[in-house]
Amino acid sequence: MTEHSAAPAEHGTPGSHGELPLRERKPEGGNPVSRAVSAIGLFLQQVMDELSKVVRPTREELVSYTIVVIVFVVAMMLFVFGLDQLFSWVVEKVFA
Incomplete structure (x- = not known):
């Protein structure tokens, strides 16, 4: 059997240097508390990103x-x- 390596998908975001767009990021951290804090911060960043797209x-x-x-x-x-x-x-x- 051969294993397939999953290469990160290129999303074509300028200047991303291989980083995922904000809405596709996942929280990172070593322990559960730091992951939870990172997840909350990421959630708030994603909310603000989506709210900036709203047309009133x-x-x-x-x-x-x-x-x-x-x-x-x-x-x-x-x-x-x-x-x-x-x-x-x-x-x-x-x-x-």
């Missing part, structure tokens, strides 16, 4: 999205209310 909506987009949600919720309320009234009427006619 403009005021106009936010207002339009809010109106769409309110209209949809009102439409669903009316639909469910209508079904409730219909089923109440059917049950009253069948069992009364």
Whole structure:
């Protein structure tokens, strides 16, 4: 049998010198406490990295999205209310 050596994948990040991108790193350390602290620090770094990618909506987009949600919720309320009234009427006619 031959063993295959797993070479680290090149991710094409400029200036990485063989390091993995931030989101693919794993905590390093000798003992469990230092690994836990490193894991928490890595997690917070990854959270900040992902938050920097968030695109926030403009005021106009936010207002339009809010109106769409309110209209949809009102439409669903009316639909469910209508079904409730219909089923109440059917049950009253069948069992009364």
